[in-house]
Amino acid sequence: MKLIIAIIQSDKLDEVMGQLDEKEIYLKTVSNVLGCGRQKGVTEVYRGVKEAGTLLKKVRLEIGVNDSYVQPTVDAIIKGARTGNIGDGKIFILPLEECIRIRSGETGKVAIG
């Protein structure tokens, strides 16, 4: 089992979700996050005062999958989120020790789907 964490552009969420749906990957957690990559954020100006390095608003996806679903998930995220421009985001893949469905107490491969 793996935990896939993807940081993507906020406006790409709809497309990524569409791509995931096509691969029948429906379970996910989405949150608003702030962050910056190599471009070091954006500038904002308030009453003439420049605030450089303001962190960018991004969206973070967390998806727990069985090993056979890792590649399809990654492919779907890349297909939905890639523009080719700076700021497209990153995908992290982590080993996942255990997964428990709270309702039934099921664990492992059964619980994750």
Next chain:
Amino acid sequence: MPKIDSGDTAWVLASTALVLLMTAPGLAMFYGGLVRRKNVLSTMMQSFFILCLISIQWILWGYSIGFGPDVGHLFGNLSWFGLNHVGLTANADYAPTIPHQLYVLFQMMFAVITPALITGAFAERIKFSTFVVFSLVWATLVYDPIAHWVWGKDGWLHNLGALDFAGGTVVHMSSGFSALVLALVMGRRKGYPRITPPPHNVTYTLIGAALLWFGWFGFNAGSAVQANELAVSAFINTNTATAAAAIGWVILDWIFAGKPTILGAATGAVAGLVAITPASGFVSPISSIWIGLIVAVVCYIFVVVIKQRLKYDDSLDTFGVHGVGGTIGALTTGLFAQKIINSGGADGLLFGNPHQFLVNAIGAGATIVYSVVMTLIIALILNATMGLRVKEQDEAIGLDNTQHKESAYTLID
């Protein structure tokens, strides 16, 4: 010699302030809530900045083109530029009991809200610089002449006898049909109609609608330009039609969407306000209920069914509510008008005078044709020179950051 009346002056002063409230914060909040979080500031700024822009334009040349000495029944000449010859004594042609400059101010707030209504059509994708130029040019070449036709001394629709109490054709039809043209020239927002961007804060929209309703008492009842029976008649009709239209829309939502929605109540109320605008000083309260119900049904069909079939991106439904609602208002005024309500008006079709319906239809038709043609020319020229739309990437990031370098909400602190 006309005599200034203190009661009339007090009422029109208050009405002027009420109509200002319609643009900012009323319309700014109504539209601001409907866009995504990344565009709320730019959307509110559009209404607020038009308030500033047209306030100056109106003093310099707008009022003169709209209400100055007539040229060929089409527009006023520039002899009242900078309010030259426009003083504090009353002008018997427009408002015999209040200072002429107060009439200028009252009309200014109408000139302000009209281009602000259009901003709903190009929301979330227009360049701020082009928006400023468009608003100034549109106000000068489209709004000011149409205001002259309907309200100016010797304007051709005024002479023809078209009934438009508070500006259904001048304000709502002109802005609504121009909005449709802009939505078509600019094209859809990225991703639309596959994804319809959801409103980011419906509470803003409901507060905005309520402020519009409140301010509209100045718009309609103030249009009596006197504190008299006619103002009360316009006031009661405004409230009645608005309530009826909101109830109508909520019921339609309940039947076709399964639940009574807040956004439906807000949208229905605004449609009712739009439709009663031209009729408010000419009809009975019972007719107002009919006008409210009719406009709710017709606008609902346009906004919910036709727009989604044809897939044009009139983003915040300026055309669907103001263009369509304004047309319903102009036509129903020709149906329901009664001379017993306003001796200065006329009877409509339902009260034995089909001619009035025809005259009002001509007024509506002329407004549509002129608004569409002129807006198309202005939009195409600006698109070829300055460009109407922001770059695709800027649209994705949002206009607040790319046009103004600000953001409305922080995520942390």
